[in-house]
Amino acid sequence: AQSVTQPDIHITVSEGASLELRxxxxxxxxxxLFWYVQSPGQGLQLLLKYFSGDTLVQGIKGFEAEFKxxxxxxxxxxxxxxxxxxxxxxxALLRDNNNDxxxxxxTRLTVKx
Amino acid sequence: GAVVSQHPSRVICKSGTSVKIECRSLDxxxxxxxxxxxxxxxxxMLMATSNEGSKATYEQGVEKDKFLINHASLxxxxxxxxxxxxxxxxxxxxxxxxGKDTxxxxxxTRLTVL
Numbered sequence: 001a002q003s004v005t006q007p008d009i010h011i012t013v014s015e016g017a018s019l020e021l022r023x024x025x026x027x028x029x030x031x032x033l034f035w036y037v038q039s040p041g042q043g044l045q046l047l048l049k050y051f052s053g054d055t056l057v058q059g060i061k062g063f064e065a066e067f068k069x070x071x072x073x074x075x076x077x078x079x080x081x082x083x084x085x086x087x088x089x090x091x092a093l094l095r096d097n098n099n100d101x102x103x104x105x106x107t108r109l110t111v112k113x
Numbered sequence: 114g115a116v117v118s119q120h121p122s123r124v125i126c127k128s129g130t131s132v133k134i135e136c137r138s139l140d141x142x143x144x145x146x147x148x149x150x151x152x153x154x155x156x157x158m159l160m161a162t163s164n165e166g167s168k169a170t171y172e173q174g175v176e177k178d179k180f181l182i183n184h185a186s187l188x189x190x191x192x193x194x195x196x197x198x199x200x201x202x203x204x205x206x207x208x209x210x211x212g213k214d215t216x217x218x219x220x221x222t223r224l225t226v227l
Contacts, residue, residue: 032213032214034216036218042220042221043206043220043221044157044218051213051214090157094213094214094216098162099145099216100147100162100208101147101157101159101216102159103156103157103158104156105155105156106155106156
């Protein structure tokens with residue numbers, strides 16, 4: 001089955017602290033993986049994506065993610081979180097038989113002052 | 114960059130009425146578009162795949178007679194929620210692929226059924 005799991009429903013970090021959001025996938029081959037951010041009541045914004053090449057992917061807003069095939073993971077990281085990063089974060093996988101996206105359950109990020 | 118628009122952004126309707134939501138690709142053609150539904154504090158779930166020139170394909174558990182999809186042109190797909198009920202209240206998001214590794218999402222439509 002092609003699926004994505006985000007183990008953490010809610011994470012709270014202090015402003016300025018580092019962040020890592022976990023994402024695990026289930027896929028038979030090399031997946032196309034994405035991280036999106038969603039502010040309350042808003043649509044999705046693409047942070048970064050991976051489909052081949054360098055396993056460390058740089059995205060917008062200072063985010064990066066590392067693809068680790070051995071762990072079936074694609075964790076999102078940021079070295080220093082800003083209050084404006086508070087939002088819902090979704091990891092997603094592109095299904096190759098239909099080209100639609102399978103989303104994880106999402107991780108809600110709260111940033112403490 | 115490519116943009117996908119949705120109209121309306123918000124709609125409130127009475128129970129039993131029908132509501133149409135439009136999804137447009139503004140500067141590229143999309144033979145396929147996807148419709149997702151997001152309940153409060155939940156993830157996005159694929160409802161159906163809209164195909165230009167052919168019938169939409171629906172995910173298991175989604176009623177095709179209730180959620181009518183029409184892919185009228187290479188830039189427009191519409192989702193009509195027929196005989197809406199309060200449990201249909203949700204955030205509806207469409208997307209259109211522009212190549213294998215690129216999907217553009219619309220801003221979403223908030224439907225509230227009273």
